[in-house]
Amino acid sequence: MILTVEVREGPADIDISNRQDVAIGNMQIKSQAKAPGTTLGPQDDVVLTEWVITPERIDGGTVASPVWRNVVSVTVPAGGTANLQNYRIFPAEYFDQQPLVQLYPQNGGFDRETGKRNIRQRLKIAIYGKTVAGRRVTLRFDWDLNFFYQNY
Template sequence: MNHIAMIAAIALPSVAILSCNSIARESAPVALVVSGTQNLNQVDLQAGAAGCATSLGTVLISVRLLQNQNDPTHPVNNNFNDVKLDRYQVTYLRTDGGKLVPPTFVRSTAQVIGATSAPQSLSDFLAFETNAFNLAPFAALLPQNGGRDPETGLSFVKMDIILTVFGETLAGERVQGSARFPVNFCFNCGGCF
């Protein structure tokens, strides 16, 4: 009996301490919604290829309240549910069976999205780091390098560009949202569209 009491005396405070960390907090009362309108589904890596002078697409970000805030008997100040964006991360996932992808990168951004405002554009979004098209897996598609991806044997590379945006509500709750852009990359394949 003494042994059980000693285990309980050690276990109960441990459980209480572990349940108080920040991970155990409830989630934010808002969702950060990231969506995109895609201009290009194919990117031709040949210099001067037709249609490639346009952007990959537009990223729109909005904040959605997860609870009904329209109770006139209990007005709510939604200003603390506004989200201040602080960074975004771009990762890549091959969808053609290959494994090589450009390196993941993170960029800073500073933008406030209102909890009740219209969606806003992520104005400084970059899908690739400078010089990324001269590195694997894209370099293998160039004629001087064989024109084929060594992992798949294909003359193109298919991947999803995954954009994850991070921020926090003005009340301090961390939020994030993601969007995917599926794109085919090739060399001398009829331009970008």
């Protein structure tokens, strides 16, 4: 099985003063056979169970947010799609950890590595699961975010 993802509505700029989890508003995961013309059955349904999000800096800084693991079951029917709405990809509690905590006014309001008032990170998203028949399946995609603290 081959899985692909289409993000139809996703975040780009994240104001950490809002204290809300970062979520992809609308995405679709599609399942298809590796070989065209292959007959698919229920044993080819995919059950995704573990989402591992690994942030990396894309702004010249070196300290990134921690890896986040989320265990949530999503079933993608063989040859079909799963539509996800408001799917969490980054927890708000990470706003209180390095490097994002530096953006709060009480902590200086800027990143000490870059001197900027924002931090840009790429989330490397890996989703692990298995077909009903037991074959391992992995879906990977990246999502870039720009974190900042909105001064009022």
